Amino acid sequence: MDFQPTLTGELTILRPTVPEDWEGMFAVASDPLIWEQHPFHNRWQEPVFRAYFEDALRSGGGLTILDKASGAIIGASRYDFHDAARDEVEIGWTFIARTYWGGVWNREIKRLMLDHIHRYVSGAVFVVGEQNLRSRRAMEKIGGVLQAGRIERGNGHHIPGHAFYVIQRGGFRG
Secondary structure: OOEEEEEEEEOEEEEEEHHHHHHHHHHHHHOOOOOOOOOOOOOHHHHHHHHHHHHHHHHEEEEEEEEOOOOOEEEEEEEEEEEEEEEEEEOOOEOOHHOOOOOOOHHHHHHHHHHHHHHOOOOEEEEEEOOHHHHHHHHOOOOEEOOOOOOOOOOOOOOEEEEEEEOOOOOOOO
């Protein structure tokens, strides 16, 4: 299973995150309004974001999101936590610059990621902060099905205060 593919759409390119992405990625992530509804609402701060960035590099699933037209870094996402028993992989840690909010960009990013991972597993899991209404609405718009009562990742790690959504192969709307 390739957790760091290069995926190309009409608007975006997703490619493996590399250490040289730090400056461009932090330039985007340093906007506090990106994180205002996120459980880690202080991720715009350099030390907090640096931990996120280093974790993405270590994970083997970090993807940098580029604006295809300009080549500029506009955000990041990640694949992680393959659960063979549930036949699913988690997609998450996604953020994009506010100038790219509004649906079309997020839908393409998620479509590219889902099309890729659904070649290997039947389900993709998204873990969203319960209070992150913006992200929860976005999940529902693209076909995410809320998993009532689920509070743990495939690795058994409990995550209270989060909602779990699953998009099965063929379930993407966008």
